[in-house]
Amino acid sequence: xxxxxxxxxxxxxxxSTLFILIVSFILSSIIGLFVAWLASQSDKFSRGLAKVxxxxxxxxxxxxxxxxxxxxxxxxxxxVGINANDWSKYFFAIFGLSVGFGxxxxxxxxxxxxxxxxxxxxxxxxxGMERKDVFKEIILPQLFVIALPNIxxxxxxxxxATSLVYVIGIADMYQDATSLANVHxxxxxxxxxxxxxxxxxxxxxxxxxxxxxxxxxxxxI
Amino acid sequence: xxxxQIKNLKKKFDKKNILKGVDLTINKGEVIVIIxxxxxxxxxxxxxxxxLEQPTSGEMNFKGHLINLQKLNKQNELLLRRHxxxxxxxxxxxxxKTALENITEGLIYGKKMDKNxxxxxxxxxxxxxxxxxxxxxYPAQLSGGQQQRIGIARATALxxxxxxxxxxxSALDPELVGTVIDDIDNLANKGQTMIVVTHxxxxxxxxxxxxxxxxxxxxxxxxxxxxxxxxxDNKRVEEFxxxxxxxx
Ligand SMILES: Nc1ncnc2c1ncn2[C@@H]1O[C@H](COP(=O)(O)OP(=O)(O)OP(=O)(O)O)[C@@H](O)[C@H]1O
Ligand SMILES: [Mg+2]
Numbered sequence: 001x002x003x004x005x006x007x008x009x010x011x012x013x014x015x016s017t018l019f020i021l022i023v024s025f026i027l028s029s030i031i032g033l034f035v036a037w038l039a040s041q042s043d044k045f046s047r048g049l050a051k052v053x054x055x056x057x058x059x060x061x062x063x064x065x066x067x068x069x070x071x072x073x074x075x076x077x078x079x080v081g082i083n084a085n086d087w088s089k090y091f092f093a094i095f096g097l098s099v100g101f102g103x104x105x106x107x108x109x110x111x112x113x114x115x116x117x118x119x120x121x122x123x124x125x126x127x128g129m130e131r132k133d134v135f136k137e138i139i140l141p142q143l144f145v146i147a148l149p150n151i152x153x154x155x156x157x158x159x160x161a162t163s164l165v166y167v168i169g170i171a172d173m174y175q176d177a178t179s180l181a182n183v184h185x186x187x188x189x190x191x192x193x194x195x196x197x198x199x200x201x202x203x204x205x206x207x208x209x210x211x212x213x214x215x216x217x218x219x220x221i
Numbered sequence: 222x223x224x225x226q227i228k229n230l231k232k233k234f235d236k237k238n239i240l241k242g243v244d245l246t247i248n249k250g251e252v253i254v255i256i257x258x259x260x261x262x263x264x265x266x267x268x269x270x271x272x273l274e275q276p277t278s279g280e281m282n283f284k285g286h287l288i289n290l291q292k293l294n295k296q297n298e299l300l301l302r303r304h305x306x307x308x309x310x311x312x313x314x315x316x317x318k319t320a321l322e323n324i325t326e327g328l329i330y331g332k333k334m335d336k337n338x339x340x341x342x343x344x345x346x347x348x349x350x351x352x353x354x355x356x357x358x359y360p361a362q363l364s365g366g367q368q369q370r371i372g373i374a375r376a377t378a379l380x381x382x383x384x385x386x387x388x389x390x391s392a393l394d395p396e397l398v399g400t401v402i403d404d405i406d407n408l409a410n411k412g413q414t415m416i417v418v419t420h421x422x423x424x425x426x427x428x429x430x431x432x433x434x435x436x437x438x439x440x441x442x443x444x445x446x447x448x449x450x451x452x453x454d455n456k457r458v459e460e461f462x463x464x465x466x467x468x469x
Contacts, residue, residue, distance in 0.1 A: 127376075138318075
């Protein structure tokens with residue numbers, strides 16, 4: 001078995017891995033922002049809701065989240081009259097990861113929100129800005145920059161968690177590696193998984209570099 | 222008619238009375254200076270004027286608009302905030318905005334001005350505080366004195382009827398105080414109406430058309446600089462002034 005052949009076979013799953021990674025990362029960020037917003041509300045119900053979701057989402061292993069999404073979500077949807085039996089596996093993978101990591105992202109944004117210097121709210125109101133503009137112009141951009149190092153860490157956890165989607169039968173890189181090893185009756189298993197490890201590592205390096213560039217551009221806060 | 226008239230303003234924080242019925246009147250062109258011990262409620266008073274804090278009760282007349290302070294609505298808030306401006310002790314510049322953008326934000330989102338016009342005004346204001354060359358700098362790249370002068374430019378750009386200054390120099394290194402004081406002096410000479418909280422007595426004496434001595438949530442004495450500094454009615458004023466003099 002040739003080296004380039006192995007790499008090629010594994011890279012066949014790369015688009016799946018990246019697709020799931022990026023879409024579910026964006027969705028879990030949106031969930032996280034929403035949860036952080038809920039947690040910052042003054043009424044008890046919103047805060048309670050945020051707390052319960054965060055607890056559940058953080059307390060459930062990603063593998064279990066994926067399995068629950070794939071096997072249980074269709075039953076729930078069935079219950080409300082939606083037939084999800086033919087829906088793409090990607091939907092359930094992305095759903096499971098987004099919801100599973102949403103709680104973590106919520107915590108990332110919540111702590112960032114709390115460390116945005118409060119006196120800027122007052123200054124913004126004092127020049128006649130309205131709440132929605134204060135958030136859009138002043139608070140959100142800073143919250144994002146403050147949260148970046150934690151977002152970067154979360155992103156890498158996400159990357160690793162995408163390798164779990166094989167449990168619901170999606171052909172990502174990890175699944176490719178397993179199949180390839182099986183074809184050769186496990187003889188080249190170690191080599192194949194080493195190559196896979198190097199590919200994951202390279203992806204990490206690339207994204208780390210992109211994050212670093214971005215953080216450097218915004219280090220004035 | 223006075224620009225701003227406040228009657229019996231009260232403010233509680235968790236059942237504690239911080240402002241205990243303040244009456245205050247300011248006419249166009251006046252500079253009211255507020256002096257008084259730490260914790261007496263001076264900052265709270267300023268923030269109750271532009272509603273950064275919600276007053277507990279009282280009445281206000283601003284440019285002929287009567288406002289019941291117990292029942293503020295959004296229109297009242299915007300009326301005050303869009304006709305006044307504030308300069309903060311710790312500058313409170315927007316950290317993700319350049320010096321220029323710090324000034325244009327209020328013009329664009331408060332006064333609903335278009336961006337070109339806002340930029341023009343901001344450049345003029347930066348020029349007035351001698352910081353044109355810093356227009357693209359972020360607050361973290363500026364000295365305290367420069368930040369505070371941007372803070373002043375941010376306020377004056379709004380062309381406000383009234384500017385509230387909350388100890389604008391007390392966070393500054395001594396050698397930077399002068400430049401900021403000069404900018405405020407310039408404003409006073411142009412006839413800008415202001416309320417200034419300060420611990421700098423020589424500055425207070427020079428700039429104030431009226432001095433208020435504030436203690437324990439109340440105005441305990443008031444009058445011209447000459448009266449307050451040379452023959453105050455309340456003997457607590459003398460004690461306060463000599464305590465401050467000893468600090469130096
Ligand atoms: N948000 C708040 N919640 C509760 N108490 C507050 C709040 N803001 C101010 N206080 C209290 O109100 C009192 C007056 O505070 P304020 O900051 O107005 O005083 P000050 O005269 O400006 O003092 P300084 O000269 O130190 O700035 C203080 O006892 C303070 O603890
Ligand atoms: Mg104060």
